[in-house]
Amino acid sequence: xxxxxxxxxxxxxxxxxxxxxxxxxxxxxxxxxxxxxxxxxxxxxxxxxxxxxxxxxxxxxxxxxxxxxxxxxxxxxxxxxxxxxxxxxxxxxxxxxxxxxxxxxxxxxxxxxxxxxxxxxxxxxxxxxxxxxxxxxxxxxxxxxxxxxxxxxxxxxxxxxxxxxxxxxxxxxxxxxxxxxxxxxxxxxxxxxxxxxxxxxxxxxxxxxxxxxxxxxxxxxxxxxxxxxxxxxxxxxxxxxxxxxxxxxxxx
Amino acid sequence: xxxxxxxxxxxxxxxxxxxxxxxxxxxxxxxxxxxxxxxxxxxxxxxxxxxxxxxxxxxxxxxxxxxxxxxxxxxxxxxxxxxxxxxxxxxxxxxxxxxxxxxxxxxxxxxxxxxxxxxxxxxxxxxxxxxxxxxxxxxxxxxxxxxxxxxxxxxxxxxxxxxxxxxxxxxxxxxxxxxxxxxxxxxxxxxxxxxxxxxxxxxxxxxxxxxxxxxxxxxxxxxxxxxxxxxxxxxx
Numbered sequence: 311x312x313x314x315x316x317x318x319x320x321x322x323x324x325x326x327x328x329x330x331x332x333x334x335x336x337x338x339x340x341x342x343x344x345x346x347x348x349x350x351x352x353x354x355x356x357x358x359x360x361x362x363x364x365x366x367x368x369x370x371x372x373x374x375x376x377x378x379x380x381x382x383x384x385x386x387x388x389x390x391x392x393x394x395x396x397x398x399x400x401x402x403x404x405x406x407x408x409x410x411x412x413x414x415x416x417x418x419x420x421x422x423x424x425x426x427x428x429x430x431x432x433x434x435x436x437x438x439x440x441x442x443x444x445x446x447x448x449x450x451x452x453x454x455x456x457x458x459x460x461x462x463x464x465x466x467x468x469x470x471x472x473x474x475x476x477x478x479x480x481x482x483x484x485x486x487x488x489x490x491x492x493x494x495x496x497x498x499x500x501x502x503x504x505x506x507x508x509x510x511x512x513x514x515x516x517x518x519x520x521x522x523x524x525x526x527x528x529x530x531x532x533x534x535x536x537x538x539x540x541x542x543x544x545x546x547x548x549x550x551x552x553x554x555x556x557x558x559x560x561x562x
Numbered sequence: 563x564x565x566x567x568x569x570x571x572x573x574x575x576x577x578x579x580x581x582x583x584x585x586x587x588x589x590x591x592x593x594x595x596x597x598x599x600x601x602x603x604x605x606x607x608x609x610x611x612x613x614x615x616x617x618x619x620x621x622x623x624x625x626x627x628x629x630x631x632x633x634x635x636x637x638x639x640x641x642x643x644x645x646x647x648x649x650x651x652x653x654x655x656x657x658x659x660x661x662x663x664x665x666x667x668x669x670x671x672x673x674x675x676x677x678x679x680x681x682x683x684x685x686x687x688x689x690x691x692x693x694x695x696x697x698x699x700x701x702x703x704x705x706x707x708x709x710x711x712x713x714x715x716x717x718x719x720x721x722x723x724x725x726x727x728x729x730x731x732x733x734x735x736x737x738x739x740x741x742x743x744x745x746x747x748x749x750x751x752x753x754x755x756x757x758x759x760x761x762x763x764x765x766x767x768x769x770x771x772x773x774x775x776x777x778x779x780x781x782x783x784x785x786x787x788x789x790x791x792x793x794x795x796x797x798x
Contacts, residue, residue, distance in 0.1 A: 518634055545636045547773030557636040559565040 312509030313379030313395075313478045314339040315360065320374035322355050322364055329355045331533045333374070337526070342501055342510040344524035344541065346517055348556065351530040353513045357481050360511065361396040362389045378479055394422075397472030397508075401484040403464035405456025405471070411438075412451040414467055418475040433474050440507075441470035442500050462493020469500065473508075480504060482512040486519065498523050517557060521545050529553045568633045572642065575625050579646050579653075582618040583697040585611060586653040589660035590693060590756055594686035596667045597749060600675070608664035615657035622650045638770070645770035649700065652759040652766075656693065659752045659759070666745040666752070676739040678746045679728040682753070685721045688714065689753045692760035699764060705771045709783050711764035712776070718757035725750035 315337035322330035330352045337343045345353040358364040359372050362383060376383035383392060405414050413420075415434045424430065434451070438444040443466040447454070456467055465485060472480060482501075486494040501510055501523045514520050520527050521541055528538040529552075537544065537553040548554045555561050589611050596604035626647050629635060635643055692714050699707035729743045729750075768776050768783055776783055 517636065521636075546640060548637055554637045558639045559568065559636075 311478065311507060312340040312505070315479065315509065315511070316375070316377040317360075318375040320356075320359060320372065320376060322352070322359055322372050323370065324367065325369040329533050330359070333535050335528060335535060335538055337509060337511060339379075339509050340505055340507070341526060342505045342512060342524040343526040343528065344520035345511065345513045345528045345530060346515075346520050346556070347530035348561070349515075352533040353528075353530045354483055355533075356530065357483055357511055357513050360479070360481060361393055361398055363398070394475055395477050396479045396481060397475065397477035398481040398483070399465070399468050399472055399485045401487050403461060403468050403488070405459070405464050405467050407455060407457035409456055410452045411447050411454055411456055411459070411467060414456040415470045415474050418471060422475070434470075437470040437474040438467075440473045440504070441466040442496060442503075443467060443470055460493070462489050462496060465489060465493065465497060466500065469497075469504075473504075477508065479509045479511070482510065484513055484515060487515060494519070517545070529556060531556070565633075568629070568635075568639075571625065571629050571633070572635075572639065575622065575629065575643070575646055578618065578622050578625065579649060580697070580701065582615065582622060582650065582653050583693075583700070585615050585618060586656040586660070587690070587693050587697065589615065589657050590663070590686075591690060593660040593663035593667065594683065594690070594753075596664060597670070597686070598683050600667070600671050602668065602671055605664040605668045605671075608660050612657055612661050615654055619650055619654040623647060626650075638773075641770045641773060645766040648766045649763045652762045656756050656759045659756045662752045663749050666749050670742060670745045673742050673745075676736075676742040678739070678743055679732055680725045680746050680750060681721075682725075682746065682749055685718065685725070685750060685753050688718050688721065689757045689760070692718065692757050693763075696760040696763040696767070699767045703767075703771055705768045705783060708764035708767040708771075711760055715757055715761045718754055722750050722754035 317333055317335040317337075320330055320333040321328060333356060345356065347353045355364060360376060360378070360383070364370050364372055372384060374384070378392070378396060381387055381392065381395065406417060409417065412434055415437050416430050419430060419433060435444060435448075438447065443463060446463060447459070456464060459467060465488075469480075469485075486497050489497065498519065501512065504510060512520070512524065524541050526538065527541045527544040529536045529544065529548075529550075531552055537548060537550045539549070543549075544553060545557055548557060589608050592604045592611070593608050595601065596608070626643050629643060692711050695707055695714075696711045699705070699711065726747060729747045733740045733743045765777050768774055772783065774783060774785070
């Protein structure tokens, strides 16, 4: 099951440049939360603060508190420990190109020393089913490489790979921006199903996508969280003029 | 990203609705004037005007449908388009009521003139004010103007009730003017319906400007105004 995320007074920096300013936010467990805002507003930086990817950039640092369930992200938790519980899917599908479909999905478990073949088979099937890809690839699990799949299939493969380690939270950074409308529709349908088991945070440039898949939406601008509310409120009667200007396309 | 084409289409939608509002307002004015002056030519003008109103209704719906399909409007823009389609429908009904009044007047012109205990011009003035103010609230995007229209509705309701009592009494006392009294009663009822449409228009303006649903007292305008800044002026 998914867990909630609590973010308190988070500031993020790239060297001397501050990218996020005092972000406070509660992400509900087993819901999809969308983060929207113009390019450079800090939404991707924010999502990367949730799984400690931000600090992988030289000179980058984070201040503040992030709790994922009972786990304190910046207080004694190792990145490896954290990422077992927080999966991530990126803008561009990034399957391991030389590995088979099966090995792509099993890679996380194998890296953790998991060797039981029968159990691995079960996990691979369950994860590919969870990512709505099983029916399309079940006959070529070992024959085809991850890179031989279509863009939409590759993205679902990456989702399956993330699900295989049974995370509680799934972070998605513009997961559909490189996909056609049909593949996008499949991923959105998948997000809808996945939130029964996982907590999902999705960064998207596509506002209609946020409106379609997320129960909650946060609007970022210039590194600040301007408004966070139920999605229907953000897209029908936002409280802040800046949010309204953005969702109506008056800037951004 | 200023979405120039979208803004142009929204402006076009607004202008079309205002033109339609002008046509509907004119139809009611003409019908009421025809009642006062027993003027057949004005009645005919109202009947001819109706096809223009109907055509305008279809044009507005078509444009609103196109914008919804192609531009995916959100927030204040989405509320604006929903409000326009509903106001459009109310204005078309206002046109229908004007036609009903004109038909009653044509009937009255055929009958001997009778002294009836009902002040239709006074009621027409009150209803005309409501329609005008409702349209002004749309032009200005001001919820407080729309609120003033809502407050006038019960005044017109009372006028209709009084007209009903007085005219029924007249029919009992002077059965020979029953037909005329019945026509006048129907005119009063048509005017009251026009006032109801003006009220609906005002409610739709409040929804557009504040995002508040004040129909059937679902939400008070004061509570809604506290929640939201008035953004309607952006579509001016």
